[in-house]
Amino acid sequence: xxxxxxxxxxxxxxxxxxxxxxxxxxxxxxxxxxxxxxxxxxxxxxxxxxxxxxxxxxxxxxxxxxxxxxxxxxxxxxxxxxxxxxxxxxxxxxxxxxxxxxxxxxxxxxxxxxxxxxxxxxxxxxxxxxxxxxxxxxxxxxxxxxxxxxxxxxxxxxxxxxxxxxxxxxxxxxxxxxxxxxxxxxxxxxxxxxxxxxxxxxxxxxxxxxxxxxxxxxxxxxxxxxxxxxxxxxxxxxxxxxxxxxxxxxxxxxxxxxxxxxxxxxxxxxxxxxxxxxxxxxxxxxxxxxxxxxxxxxxxxxxxxxxxxxxxxxxxxxxxxxxxxxxxxxxxxxxxxxxxxxxxxxxxxxxxxxxxxxx
Amino acid sequence: xxxxxxxxxxxxxxxxxxxxxxxxxxxxxxxxxxxxxxxxxxxxxxxxxxxxxxxxxxxxxxxxxxxxxxxxxxxxxxxxxxxxxxxxxxxxxxxxxxxxxxxxxxxxxxxxxxxxxxxxxxxxxxxxxxxxxxxxxxxxxxxxxxxxxxxxxxxxxxxxxxxxxxxxxxxxxxxxxxxxxxxxxxxxxxxxxxxxxxxxxxxxxxxxxxxxxxxxxxxxxxxxxxxxxxxxxxxxxxxxxxxxxxxxxxxxxxxxxxxxxxxxxxxxxxxxxxxxxxxxxxxxxxxxxxxxxxxxxxxxxxxxxxxxxxxxxxxxxxxxxxxxxxxxxxxxxxxxxxxxxxxxxxxxxxxxxxxxxxx
Numbered sequence: 124x125x126x127x128x129x130x131x132x133x134x135x136x137x138x139x140x141x142x143x144x145x146x147x148x149x150x151x152x153x154x155x156x157x158x159x160x161x162x163x164x165x166x167x168x169x170x171x172x173x174x175x176x177x178x179x180x181x182x183x184x185x186x187x188x189x190x191x192x193x194x195x196x197x198x199x200x201x202x203x204x205x206x207x208x209x210x211x212x213x214x215x216x217x218x219x220x221x222x223x224x225x226x227x228x229x230x231x232x233x234x235x236x237x238x239x240x241x242x243x244x245x246x247x248x249x250x251x252x253x254x255x256x257x258x259x260x261x262x263x264x265x266x267x268x269x270x271x272x273x274x275x276x277x278x279x280x281x282x283x284x285x286x287x288x289x290x291x292x293x294x295x296x297x298x299x300x301x302x303x304x305x306x307x308x309x310x311x312x313x314x315x316x317x318x319x320x321x322x323x324x325x326x327x328x329x330x331x332x333x334x335x336x337x338x339x340x341x342x343x344x345x346x347x348x349x350x351x352x353x354x355x356x357x358x359x360x361x362x363x364x365x366x367x368x369x370x371x372x373x374x375x376x377x378x379x380x381x382x383x384x385x386x387x388x389x390x391x392x393x394x395x396x397x398x399x400x401x402x403x404x405x406x407x408x409x410x411x412x413x414x415x416x417x418x419x420x421x422x423x424x425x426x427x428x429x430x431x432x433x434x435x436x437x438x439x440x441x442x443x444x445x446x447x448x449x450x451x452x453x454x455x456x457x458x459x460x461x462x463x464x465x466x467x468x469x470x471x472x473x474x475x476x477x478x479x480x481x482x
Numbered sequence: 483x484x485x486x487x488x489x490x491x492x493x494x495x496x497x498x499x500x501x502x503x504x505x506x507x508x509x510x511x512x513x514x515x516x517x518x519x520x521x522x523x524x525x526x527x528x529x530x531x532x533x534x535x536x537x538x539x540x541x542x543x544x545x546x547x548x549x550x551x552x553x554x555x556x557x558x559x560x561x562x563x564x565x566x567x568x569x570x571x572x573x574x575x576x577x578x579x580x581x582x583x584x585x586x587x588x589x590x591x592x593x594x595x596x597x598x599x600x601x602x603x604x605x606x607x608x609x610x611x612x613x614x615x616x617x618x619x620x621x622x623x624x625x626x627x628x629x630x631x632x633x634x635x636x637x638x639x640x641x642x643x644x645x646x647x648x649x650x651x652x653x654x655x656x657x658x659x660x661x662x663x664x665x666x667x668x669x670x671x672x673x674x675x676x677x678x679x680x681x682x683x684x685x686x687x688x689x690x691x692x693x694x695x696x697x698x699x700x701x702x703x704x705x706x707x708x709x710x711x712x713x714x715x716x717x718x719x720x721x722x723x724x725x726x727x728x729x730x731x732x733x734x735x736x737x738x739x740x741x742x743x744x745x746x747x748x749x750x751x752x753x754x755x756x757x758x759x760x761x762x763x764x765x766x767x768x769x770x771x772x773x774x775x776x777x778x779x780x781x782x783x784x785x786x787x788x789x790x791x792x793x794x795x796x797x798x799x800x801x802x803x804x805x806x807x808x809x810x811x812x813x814x815x816x817x818x819x820x821x822x823x824x825x826x827x828x829x830x831x832x833x834x835x836x837x838x839x840x841x
């Protein structure tokens with residue numbers, strides 16, 4: 124069979140040649156996958172209008188549906204394209220399981236069943252695939268979920284980058300459970316379960332882009348057991364969200380917009396590991412925008428903040444949990460950071476792409 | 483940020499350099515995505531041992547789970563890497579919806595909720611993405627399903643091929659419903675809902691690989707309404723499966739193995755459109771191994787065969803339904819074709835890759 128034309132020889136994706144190239148603004152750029160403003164614009168422009176329905180429009184980590192009157196399901200999906208496939212503290216397999224488990228947990232659901240769709244590049248070593256799948260199984264076992272359906276596609280050499288994994292997940296929850304990004308209320312406490320930026324910097328270090336040998340491990344972990352313990356401790360949890368792509372700042376912005384509230388955080392309350400801080404200074408990154416894969420933002424009624432902190436700190440993945448701020452009436456849809464020198468800085472959503480292929 | 487090393491400079495997928503290359507047999511080849519023997523071997527070797535559980539091991543189009551005593555769910559996933567993205571009769575968007583809808587329908591489930599995970603290549607025209615998403619929505623509407631969760635990742639130019647789409651799906655079914663590949667019984671009738679090979683040949687023609695201007699359209703369609711009508715007509719349907727990658731021959735082999743029965747089909751009963759037959763002769767393909775995206779194999783108790791044929795023919799996607807053979811005791815796990823000259827030919831599973839990136 125003839126090889127397809129080289130990319131340079133075609134202009135459209137349909138095999139046809141388009142004599143007038145489209146302007147760059149009409150093309151996908153890396154920032155469309157950033158978790159920041161460009162990605163939100165793409166979703167608002169290209170995905171929501173045609174696919175619109177109330178579940179998708181809610182814009183949460185998982186869609187919640189009611190297949191029968193007494194069963195409420197949360198359904199989520201995540202594709203994983205992290206490079207390299209292995210990095211300190213984890214790999215694409217562990218990431219693929221934890222990403223979807225955490226999206227379901229963030230809806231207050233109990234993750235139950237996962238699917239795994241593999242896109243493999245011709246030439247991938249089977250040994251690499253097998254290590255990744257073994258890592259998926261270990262993470263699934265830790266989370267207590269089962270992979271119940273799978274799919275494998277292979278594309279020609281150069282048409283993928285080793286392997287990509289999509290996982291989708293189904294979780295069950297108590298009917299009427301409503302923990303989601305639109306539930307934050309003025310006065311609520313804002314809790315963060317540990318240090319930020321570890322995952323993003325660990326992946327960068329695996330790429331050899333730090334120029335130094337920093338001992339930074341990704342925090343990638345399944346947070347569902349920790350979330351379950353927290354839900355046991357308090358019925359006043361309003362929002363849970365894992366600050367992945369786009370980092371803590373983007374996640375707080377999403378919540379502020381969905382809930383139409385302001386969020387004020389204290390700069391000196393946000394934990395950043397010293398090695399992550401140094402790496403960020405070296406590279407000119409702000410850790411507030413660097414991805415995490417094992418942290419959760421918890422927004423809870425103020426009277427239950429201590430109960431939640433206690434429950435979190437009893438879990439291995441929540442030992443570093445701290446109160447970082449509070450929800451306020453105004454400015455609606457904005458996030459402010461009270462800096463160490465006492466001034467307020469607006470934390471905006473990330474525009475464009477900070478670190479491509481971090482998850 | 484530094485560009486990653488060129489593929490030639492690295493040997494392993496981990497960013498490390500491996501001085502001794504692995505033998506070719508230990509690497510992924512295109513045939514691992516074929517739907518045939520190599521893919522089954524890969525699943526048996528690399529996916530099943532670590533991820534093993536009864537639902538996955540059943541090897542059906544969707545996993546069936548029971549989240550609460552009175553709700554039975556079918557869960558399925560499919561990644562789509564078809565090239566080109568648009569072809570006569572369909573596109574990657576319609577394919578992505580129909581593929582998962584049909585996998586759920588093939589389990590006797592009512593498809594309800596879908597997720598969509600996009601992997602976009604940097605440089606993709608937004609206009610292309612929007613046409614694809616519009617096509618997904620049209621297919622979802624036709625099928626009566628909702629996309630309730632989505633995800634977008636972007637990879638660098640040359641690390642994907644326009645776009646790949648994963649869809650996962652959740653369907654509901656009557657508890658106790660057991661239509662699956664292991665239910666075929668000797669004496670059962672084998673029905674095919676129409677002509678074979680249309681999808682594969684339509685995609686090849688869109689690649690310009692036929693060398694002729696054949697007017698062949700893909701059959702890609704959501705079959706769930708047709709399946710529902712058939713289930714209404716008969717309670718004796720034992721197996722449903724859509725003969726996608728690997729074609730009719732591979733699908734019949736899967737069923738023969740799962741049910742531990744023989745299957746005998748009549749060569750002259752299997753409908754092939756004249757244009758598909760000519761294209762296959764030209765290219766040296768056997769239409770029995772060419773992919774379909776809008777057909778179903780139905781295995782039903784013989785006394786209900788006519789009722790099922792009638793129900794199928796009343797649906798626009800089943801007008802060409804015909805009886806093509808029967809299930810027999812022996813040879814267990816094998817498929818035989820009675821040829822037009824009266825001899826029997828063993829229809830084996832496809833080994834290697836006939837047509838890469840057909841779905």
